[in-house]
Amino acid sequence: MVATSGAARLRPGRTRRTPAADQLQAGSALALGISTLWFSLLVLIPLAAVVAAAAADGWSDFWNVLTSSQTAAAIVLTVTQALMVTAVNVVMGTALAWVLVRDRFWGRRALDIVVDVPFALPTIVAGLVLLALYGQNSPVGVNVANTRFAVFLALAFVTLPFVVRTVQPVLEALEPEVEEAAQSLGASRVTTFRRVILPALVPAITAGAALSFARGISEYGSLVLLSGNLPNHTEVASVRVLTYIENGNRAAAASVSAVLLVVALLAIIALDLLQRRLRRHEG
Amino acid sequence: MRADRRTGAGGWVLRGVVVTYVVLLVAWPTGLVFKRAFQDGIDTFFSSLTSPDVQHALALTVTVAGWAVVINLVFGVAISLLLVRYRFPGRRILSVLIDVPLSVSPVVVGLALVLVYNARDGWFGTTLATWGFQVIFSTPGMIMATVFVALPLVVREVTPVLEEIGTDQEQAARSLGAGGFQTFWRITLPGIRWAIVYGLVLAVARSIGEFGAVKIVSGNITGQSQTATLAVEQTYQNFDHQAAYAIAALLAFTAMLCLIVVAILRPKEQH
Incomplete structure (x- = not known):
C-alpha cells in the first residue's frame, strides 16, 4: 500500500521552487511524467501486486502460510542468520574500516579492493567461490556445505562491504584534534575510541548494519549451491518463495515475499532517516 | 599524515x-x-566455454545486460536530474523508493514481475499477450528484471555529484541564452560525466550477475532463456564442474574488471 500511495502522489509534474528556465518547464514535467510512469510500471505496481496477492485470500490464509512449520522454520533461520551475520559485520566491518583508514601497511590498497569483491561478484558465483574452499572438494578439508554454517558463511560473504563502506568515509572525515585533545587530557587509546570515536561512528555503523541485515534477509543466489536448501534445516525464506512459485502456489509465495518486502522497506526508511540526521549533524 | x-x-x-x-x-x-x-590448462578453459548452450547463455547475458544498462543510463540520469534540480510533490518519497530495489530480494522481484506481466492472469500481461507481446518467459521480462535490480546504481552515483556542482554555471549558461538541452549537454553533462561512468560500470557488473530474479522470469530453459549465471547453476548441478568454474571465472573476471576500472577512475574525481 505504500507503493500505490506513492505512485498516486507522484503523478503531478508541477515544479514549485523553479530553478529552471521557462522553456524547460514543459519538458521537465514531461520527463517527470515518463520517469514516474516507467518507475511505476517496473517497480511500484509489481511490488503492489505482491502485497495484493498476499492479501487476496484474507488474513487467516496469509497467517497460515507464514506459520506452517516449514515456512516458519525458513523465516526463523533467515532472521537468525541475518542477525548473527550483522553482528559479525558490525565488529569486523568497523575493524576493517579502521585498519583501512588509520593503518598503513603493504597490501592495504589491495585489501581495500578485495573488500568490494562481494559487491561485484554475481551471487551464484559467490556461492561457487565459497564451495571451492568450504565444500566437498575443499583443499583444506573443511566441508560445511549443506549445513547452517554454510548459510552464515554465504551471508557473511555477500554482506561484508556494507559496514566497511558506510563507516570508512565517516572515519576519514573525523578531526584528529578531538582525539588528540582527549589523549592529551590523559585518556587512554581505548577510552578515546570508546568515548570519542565510537559515538561519532554509531550512525554510520547502524546504517551499515541495516543494509547488511536487509541484504541478509533477502539473499538467494549465493545459497543455492552452498546450503543445499534442506527443508527445516538450511532452507531460507527466499528459497521457500521459489519453491512455492515452482509448485504453482503464488499466493503463498506472495505471502512470504510480502514479509521480505516489508522488512526491506523498513530498512530503507530507517536508513533514509539516519542519513538525514547525519547530514544535519554535519551541516 | x-x-x-x-x-x-x-x-x-x-x-x-x-x-x-x-x-x-x-x-x-x-x-x-x-x-x-x-x-586443466587454458585450452580446457576455452573449450568448456564454447559448447553451444554456454555460448548461447553468454550471448543472452550480453543482450540482456546491454539493454538493461542502456535503459538504466537514460532513466537514471533523468531521475537524478529531476530529484536534485526540481521540487515536486512526492519528491522525497520517490527518492526513498528509488533505493527499494537494492534491498528487495531478487526472488521477490521475479515474483512481482510475474504477477503483473504473465500472459495467463497477469494484471497487464493478458492485455500485452493479446497484442502478441510476451514479457514473462521471454527476453523483455529478463531485461525488466535486470533493470529493476540495477536501477538505483546510476541514480546513487549521479545525485550527490549534481548536488555538489550546484546550479551557478547552469544559470550563467541560461542567462547567456543557452537553451535547456544546450545547457544540459555543454554544462551539466560534463560535470556529472564521471559519476555516470561509475554508475554505468556498477550497473554492468550488477546486470551480468543477476540470478534470482532472472531465474524466475526467464523459465530457465537451457539454450533458450538461460543466462550465464543460470548456466553456472545448471552445469554445476549436472556435475559439469569444469564448465561451471569456467563460466564463473569469466563472470568473476568481468565483474572484478569493472571494480578495478572504478577504483582507478575514482581518485581523479577528487581534484
Missing part, C-alpha cells in the same frame, strides 16, 4: 585479524575458483 602513529601490539593484532578474515572469506575462495577454472 596520521601514519606516523606507531603500530602497537594492539594494532598488529587488529591488522592480522581483519586481513585473515578477508583472506579466508573472500580472497582465498575467489582465487581458488580461478585456479580450478584453469587447472
Whole structure:
C-alpha cells in the first residue's frame, strides 16, 4: 500500500521552487511524467501486486502460510542468520574500516579492493567461490556445505562491504584534534575510541548494519549451491518463495515475499532517516 | 599524515585479524575458483566455454545486460536530474523508493514481475499477450528484471555529484541564452560525466550477475532463456564442474574488471 500511495502522489509534474528556465518547464514535467510512469510500471505496481496477492485470500490464509512449520522454520533461520551475520559485520566491518583508514601497511590498497569483491561478484558465483574452499572438494578439508554454517558463511560473504563502506568515509572525515585533545587530557587509546570515536561512528555503523541485515534477509543466489536448501534445516525464506512459485502456489509465495518486502522497506526508511540526521549533524 | 602513529601490539593484532578474515572469506575462495577454472590448462578453459548452450547463455547475458544498462543510463540520469534540480510533490518519497530495489530480494522481484506481466492472469500481461507481446518467459521480462535490480546504481552515483556542482554555471549558461538541452549537454553533462561512468560500470557488473530474479522470469530453459549465471547453476548441478568454474571465472573476471576500472577512475574525481 505504500507503493500505490506513492505512485498516486507522484503523478503531478508541477515544479514549485523553479530553478529552471521557462522553456524547460514543459519538458521537465514531461520527463517527470515518463520517469514516474516507467518507475511505476517496473517497480511500484509489481511490488503492489505482491502485497495484493498476499492479501487476496484474507488474513487467516496469509497467517497460515507464514506459520506452517516449514515456512516458519525458513523465516526463523533467515532472521537468525541475518542477525548473527550483522553482528559479525558490525565488529569486523568497523575493524576493517579502521585498519583501512588509520593503518598503513603493504597490501592495504589491495585489501581495500578485495573488500568490494562481494559487491561485484554475481551471487551464484559467490556461492561457487565459497564451495571451492568450504565444500566437498575443499583443499583444506573443511566441508560445511549443506549445513547452517554454510548459510552464515554465504551471508557473511555477500554482506561484508556494507559496514566497511558506510563507516570508512565517516572515519576519514573525523578531526584528529578531538582525539588528540582527549589523549592529551590523559585518556587512554581505548577510552578515546570508546568515548570519542565510537559515538561519532554509531550512525554510520547502524546504517551499515541495516543494509547488511536487509541484504541478509533477502539473499538467494549465493545459497543455492552452498546450503543445499534442506527443508527445516538450511532452507531460507527466499528459497521457500521459489519453491512455492515452482509448485504453482503464488499466493503463498506472495505471502512470504510480502514479509521480505516489508522488512526491506523498513530498512530503507530507517536508513533514509539516519542519513538525514547525519547530514544535519554535519551541516 | 596520521601514519606516523606507531603500530602497537594492539594494532598488529587488529591488522592480522581483519586481513585473515578477508583472506579466508573472500580472497582465498575467489582465487581458488580461478585456479580450478584453469587447472586443466587454458585450452580446457576455452573449450568448456564454447559448447553451444554456454555460448548461447553468454550471448543472452550480453543482450540482456546491454539493454538493461542502456535503459538504466537514460532513466537514471533523468531521475537524478529531476530529484536534485526540481521540487515536486512526492519528491522525497520517490527518492526513498528509488533505493527499494537494492534491498528487495531478487526472488521477490521475479515474483512481482510475474504477477503483473504473465500472459495467463497477469494484471497487464493478458492485455500485452493479446497484442502478441510476451514479457514473462521471454527476453523483455529478463531485461525488466535486470533493470529493476540495477536501477538505483546510476541514480546513487549521479545525485550527490549534481548536488555538489550546484546550479551557478547552469544559470550563467541560461542567462547567456543557452537553451535547456544546450545547457544540459555543454554544462551539466560534463560535470556529472564521471559519476555516470561509475554508475554505468556498477550497473554492468550488477546486470551480468543477476540470478534470482532472472531465474524466475526467464523459465530457465537451457539454450533458450538461460543466462550465464543460470548456466553456472545448471552445469554445476549436472556435475559439469569444469564448465561451471569456467563460466564463473569469466563472470568473476568481468565483474572484478569493472571494480578495478572504478577504483582507478575514482581518485581523479577528487581534484
